[in-house]
Amino acid sequence: MAADTVAAVVATLRAGQRQRLVIGVGHGTCTCEGAAFEYTFDVEHELRMSGVHDLADVVYLTNEYELGDVGAGGMTFDQNGFTTSSRMWTESLLRERGVRAIQQAHVHRVDADCTVEPFDEWTAEHWPRTYQNPLGRNIFGIGIAFAPPHAISRPRKSPRGTVIAPAPPRTGMPSGVMGRMVERNLVDMIQGGAAAPTHSASMGAMGAACNASAGTGLRRGTAAAMTMYPIVPDLRRYPGTGRSSTDTYGEIGLAAHGTEHMLHYLFLYQAKASPGWQLIPR
Numbered sequence: 001m002a003a004d005t006v007a008a009v010v011a012t013l014r015a016g017q018r019q020r021l022v023i024g025v026g027h028g029t030c031t032c033e034g035a036a037f038e039y040t041f042d043v044e045h046e047l048r049m050s051g052v053h054d055l056a057d058v059v060y061l062t063n064e065y066e067l068g069d070v071g072a073g074g075m076t077f078d079q080n081g082f083t084t085s086s087r088m089w090t091e092s093l094l095r096e097r098g099v100r101a102i103q104q105a106h107v108h109r110v111d112a113d114c115t116v117e118p119f120d121e122w123t124a125e126h127w128p129r130t131y132q133n134p135l136g137r138n139i140f141g142i143g144i145a146f147a148p149p150h151a152i153s154r155p156r157k158s159p160r161g162t163v164i165a166p167a168p169p170r171t172g173m174p175s176g177v178m179g180r181m182v183e184r185n186l187v188d189m190i191q192g193g194a195a196a197p198t199h200s201a202s203m204g205a206m207g208a209a210c211n212a213s214a215g216t217g218l219r220r221g222t223a224a225a226m227t228m229y230p231i232v233p234d235l236r237r238y239p240g241t242g243r244s245s246t247d248t249y250g251e252i253g254l255a256a257h258g259t260e261h262m263l264h265y266l267f268l269y270q271a272k273a274s275p276g277w278q279l280i281p282r
């Protein structure tokens with residue numbers, strides 16, 4: 001019966017309809033998380049092999065306080081001279097396979113409608129990879145046109161209850177990366193006959209650079225330059241801030257102004273398709 005249900009889910013996904021699959025242990029005191037863990041990855045494997053993984057949101061639901069606990073207080077493995085905890089081991093497998101985890105959970109009831117997750121349960125893995133419209137397969141929404149799945153800055157309310165929630169930035173650099181990726185996919189699909197997009201570019205695995213001018217002048221000009229990676233914080237890959245500390249950087253000063261000045265002319269030159277514009281990196 002479970003196999004029939006999985007086959008039906010795969011058929012629905014093939015028709016382009018997103019599906020959320022929650023697999024795990026339902027009761028807060030039950031045991032044998034290993035079996036739930038195994039079945040989660042069996043299903044995940046099946047989805048990947050069927051080529052429909054991108055449209056599925058696979059969730060491992062567990063009563064474990066920490067992943068890898070398995071009701072046994074966790075384990076420590078010595079491997080190749082390194083000590084690894086079962087928590088790291090489990091978290092890394094989940095990340096590698098694009099499976100989201102809800103831990104410390106007990107199911108009280110199951111509703112027919114999918115509920116919207118609270119802010120803290122959203123992860124970088126929720127972000128779209130191909131920008132293909134799930135219903136209109138020949139429609140792609142890139143740059144400022146695509147609807148982010150969730151806020152990156154924590155949504156808040158004013159004392160009067162007005163929602164104050166900055167939307168995620170879809171700035172020039174990521175918009176350009178998405179555009180090039182979709183362009184390649186269109187070529188592969190139209191000319192190469194690919195049934196689905198062959199390239200992906202999630203904002204959860206993409207960097208951005210911004211330059212904000214703060215005064216002009218050859219010697220006294222100032223600008224604020226900043227880079228971030230990834231745009232959508234990924235606490236699993238970068239515990240703490242969710243971003244790489246080497247690729248997330250900011251500088252204010254004359255050098256940043258020089259960069260801003262140079263980019264200004266390079267962009268205009270490229271936009272006009274003046275001789276040799278193709279040589280300028282996009």
Ligand SMILES: Cc1cc2nc3c(=O)[nH]c(=O)nc-3n(C[C@H](O)[C@H](O)[C@H](O)COP(=O)(O)OP(=O)(O)OC[C@H]3O[C@@H](n4cnc5c(N)ncnc54)[C@H](O)[C@@H]3O)c2cc1C
Pocket residue numbers: 142143144145170171172173174175208209210211212
């Ligand atoms: C002052 C300023 C500074 C910025 N600095 C940076 C920076 O340093 N780094 C960075 O990465 N990003 C920066 N950005 C952001 C960046 O410019 C935008 O995020 C980016 O251009 C979005 O790209 P897009 O292609 O999605 O949309 P857009 O560039 O807005 O393109 C949309 C296009 O659609 C056209 N259009 C709209 N309606 C229609 C219609 N009905 N029919 C046909 N065409 C239509 C518009 O004319 C426009 O050409 C800055 C933006 C501003 C305003």
